[in-house]
Amino acid sequence: MNKPKIFTITSPLHDAAAIAVSTSSFLSSIDIDCDFAGDDYEGFNDCRFPIIFVRTGGTESVFLNLVKTGKINLNRRIYLLASNSNNSLAASMEILSYLRRNNCRGEIIHGAAETIRRRIEELSMDDKKTKARLGVIGQPSDWLISSGVDYSVVMENAGVELVDIAIEELEEEHSRTADCEIPVEIRNAECCQKAKEYIAGAIRLKKALDVIVAKYHLDGFTLRCFDLLTAIHNTGCLALSMFNSESKVATCEGDIPAMLSMWTAREVTGTFGFQANPSRMDTIAGEMIFAHCTVPFNLVERFSLDTHFESGIGVGICGKLKEGPVTVLKISGDMSRYFIAEGRIDRNLCERDLCRTQVAIRFNNPGDVFKYFMNRPIGNHHIIIPGNNGRKIEAYMKSMGAAGEFVE
Secondary structure, three states: OOOOEEEEEOOOOOOHHHHHHHHHHHHHHHOOOOEEEEOOOOOHHHOOOEEEEEOOOOOHHHHHHHHHOOOOOOOOOEEEEEOOOOOHHHHHHHHHHHHHHOOOOEEEEOOOHHHHHHHHHHHHHHOOOOOEEEEEEOOOOOOOOOOOOOHHHHHHHHOEEEEEEOHHHHHHHHHHOOOOOOOHHHHOOEEOHHHHOOHHHHHHHHHHHHHHHHHOOOOEEEEOHHHHHHHOOOOOHHHHHHHHHOOOEEEEOOOHHHHHHHHHHHHHHOOOOEEEEEEEEEOOOOEEEEEEOOOOHHHEEEEEEEOOOOOOOOOEEEEEEOOEEEEEEEEOOOOOEEEEEEEEEEEEEOOOOOOOEEEEEEEOOHHHHHHHHHHOOOOOOEEEEEOOOHHHHHHHHHHOOOEEEEEO
16 A cells, blocks of 8 residues: 655645644544645655645645646646635635646545545555556557557556567567467367468467567557568457457557556456447447457357458457347546447347458447447447446546546
8 A cells, every 4th residue: 555645735825823723633534644745845746645635725826836846747647635624625626627627637535534535545555556567569550540548647547557569579479489289169160261271370379479478477468460461461360369268458459548448347347348340320220330350259159260351361250249238438548538338239240341240239328329439439449348337337437537428
């Protein structure tokens, strides 16, 4: 647990002695183990878990001056502690509004003593704790123009360390990997004749990725898989399906936000998701078609093997997902924004002009869902998770200070 350090801002108009007494009473009431720095901000930016106690109103300009002089670095999340007196909460709201307007991250900690204590204890447990190491094997695919990510922000917000790994390292490892035994479930799967030619190479790629995952101690990764079409004349679809089935987050096209979304789904629900393209909307029927060439094997009732859709080479997965309730999720690259919608898989499709695994999802409130996709989507890929998990995921995202929408 990281011990919080309390810094203060106070209006010079207030009586210093009276404010000192109310400060002591307030901090005693919430009964937290903390260090008290007062108005000395020299160590603020190096502190593991700083909290700014806004002791009075009229402190907005004091806060701005600390920012302008560099004593408060807004690249980190700012926690504002507000009491019930001296216009503390009002000033905290003004400061938080300033932070939001400038795309900075912040949160007000306020309420009953027990509420404040519980929230600080939660943050003390989470702050700066590395929860996962996720690899970025190759950079995001060139067409993912909205998927850039600030690695330090991801670490700050979610405790996830992102590790860059050159795609050439994987290609070299693949070249050194010998053919190996094909798992029985793959060997016995229904498979088109052309895809059979690529199965051995796809399993070799899985083994090469095993080496990379072990070398860098990864809890998961995203793979710039389209480069493999020319580099090794195969695809990563089969390997990604196998990794997800083995409880390692694995997403394609180097899509970091999709990887973070799938990681979040696993953290909150214990279940992996299906990374898919929104492919078609039917506003009259209130449904959307999602499709992709990889899906975790443990999410499907059965599967067959085909070639990769766009290229016609390699191995793609044609899976049949269980019909029933699902949650659609996407989180932005800085993890400050999310979209969640609940619906149900109405049926599986098998159309030749879409990626191999295809589902039709009928949403509970399709009008709101379609407005999101048509006006403010968070990129392309979305994660489809079995069950009604919207409330749990929303609570988790809000606990990190993220904003978004949940369409029930």
